[in-house]
Amino acid sequence: MRVATSLACGLLVLVCLARSEFATAFHPNDALELALKWEDFLPSGDRHLMYNLNSCSGAVSPQWGPAVEDWDSLLGSNFEFDGETGCTPRDATLQWGSYTNCGAGAYACTHTLSTLATNYRKITHADIYFTPNYPPLTIPWKTANSAHEWGHVIGLEDDTSAQCGAQSIMGQIELVGDPCYTSPNAADVSSVQCYNVNSDCDGDGYNDWMESFVGTSNRARCQPGDTPGDTPKPSGGWPSDLSANGDFSRDRANIADLGSFIVPVRRIGTSPGPTNYDARWDLFPGSPFGAYINLQDMATIIAGPTGFPPMFNGARAFGHANPCTAHPLYLDLHGYVRPP
Numbered sequence: 001m002r003v004a005t006s007l008a009c010g011l012l013v014l015v016c017l018a019r020s021e022f023a024t025a026f027h028p029n030d031a032l033e034l035a036l037k038w039e040d041f042l043p044s045g046d047r048h049l050m051y052n053l054n055s056c057s058g059a060v061s062p063q064w065g066p067a068v069e070d071w072d073s074l075l076g077s078n079f080e081f082d083g084e085t086g087c088t089p090r091d092a093t094l095q096w097g098s099y100t101n102c103g104a105g106a107y108a109c110t111h112t113l114s115t116l117a118t119n120y121r122k123i124t125h126a127d128i129y130f131t132p133n134y135p136p137l138t139i140p141w142k143t144a145n146s147a148h149e150w151g152h153v154i155g156l157e158d159d160t161s162a163q164c165g166a167q168s169i170m171g172q173i174e175l176v177g178d179p180c181y182t183s184p185n186a187a188d189v190s191s192v193q194c195y196n197v198n199s200d201c202d203g204d205g206y207n208d209w210m211e212s213f214v215g216t217s218n219r220a221r222c223q224p225g226d227t228p229g230d231t232p233k234p235s236g237g238w239p240s241d242l243s244a245n246g247d248f249s250r251d252r253a254n255i256a257d258l259g260s261f262i263v264p265v266r267r268i269g270t271s272p273g274p275t276n277y278d279a280r281w282d283l284f285p286g287s288p289f290g291a292y293i294n295l296q297d298m299a300t301i302i303a304g305p306t307g308f309p310p311m312f313n314g315a316r317a318f319g320h321a322n323p324c325t326a327h328p329l330y331l332d333l334h335g336y337v338r339p340p
């Protein structure tokens with residue numbers, strides 16, 4: 001069983017953005033950046049996560065436990081976090097650490113251990129490390145930082161903007177003034193609820209694994225940040241929207257998206273290797289036979305669950321009179337935008 005470590009960086013403005021990754025050979029079941037989820041919170045799970053406030057690493061900070069319990073009370077009965085002080089590792093451990101754990105200058109960081117499941121990575125353990133940078137923070141910022149790290153434990157990624165601009169507990173510390181948030185806001189809470197329970201949280205018809213494979217966000221659906229005049233690029237949110245610039249096809253699935261399999265670069269008939277293959281067009285990941293990108297990938301836009309996505313209430317997306325709209329609020333906050 002493969003075990004991977006991922007590192008979600010602490011509240012450190014624009015410095016600690018790297019995640020530790022694991023090397024992989026190309027294989028459809030081995031995509032990077034799969035959603036990280038606790039089995040406990042899937043429909044079959046017991047909805048409980050145990051954490052320990054590790055008193056063996058030093059005196060426990062009074063902000064750690066309350067920050068976790070804020071999440072607990074806001075998330076409702078489907079998410080229960082139960083804590084204890086002591087040295088016995090539980091599902092998640094909050095503890096003192098060093099810059100070796102988190103990178104130079106970080107306030108804190110979260111490491112998650114995970115194994116590969118069908119369309120996500122199953123978190124088996126999480127460690128939050130608070131570094132020597134943490135104690136000098138003001139009490140509100142300590143609370144915010146602790147809540148931020150717990151957000152990583154339950155699957156949220158950093159928003160790399162400063163906290164107030166990010167409008168999320170997953171934003172970054174600003175060294176002047178008080179935090180805008182010391183606990184999760186409504187959008188943070190809906191993110192966690194949707195993300196942990198649903199495999200197509202954004203409703204674009206593609207499950208987490210498919211989105212991970214093609215490189216789109218599993219928490220965004222309409223084209224984020226596209227403006228007229230952008231160079232042609234596929235949507236970073238909706239896999240079917242391969243031609244996402246220009247009024248004719250942005251936020252729509254239509255003939256331009258199908259045409260993008262042929263021009264300006266011929267993707268059809270290609271497989272990984274020194275070709276025009278790009279996983280972004282491999283909408284039905286891989287292929288049981290022949291080239292990875294084939295007619296099945298084009299059909300994925302038109303037919304099957306991906307052709308009739310929840311965001312159109314199950315109607316056919318291809319040629320739909322309306323564009324993709326009503327971007328759910330929570331999805332704007334924590335999804336990443338595919339680089340242009």
Ligand SMILES: [Ca+2]
Pocket residue numbers: 202204206211216217218219220221236237238239
């Ligand atoms: Ca998506």
Ligand SMILES: [Ca+2]
Pocket residue numbers: 240241242243244249250251252253254256257
């Ligand atoms: Ca399109």
Ligand SMILES: [Ca+2]
Pocket residue numbers: 282283284285286287292293294296297
């Ligand atoms: Ca394919």
Ligand SMILES: [Zn+2]
Pocket residue numbers: 008009010011148149152157158
């Ligand atoms: Zn972070």
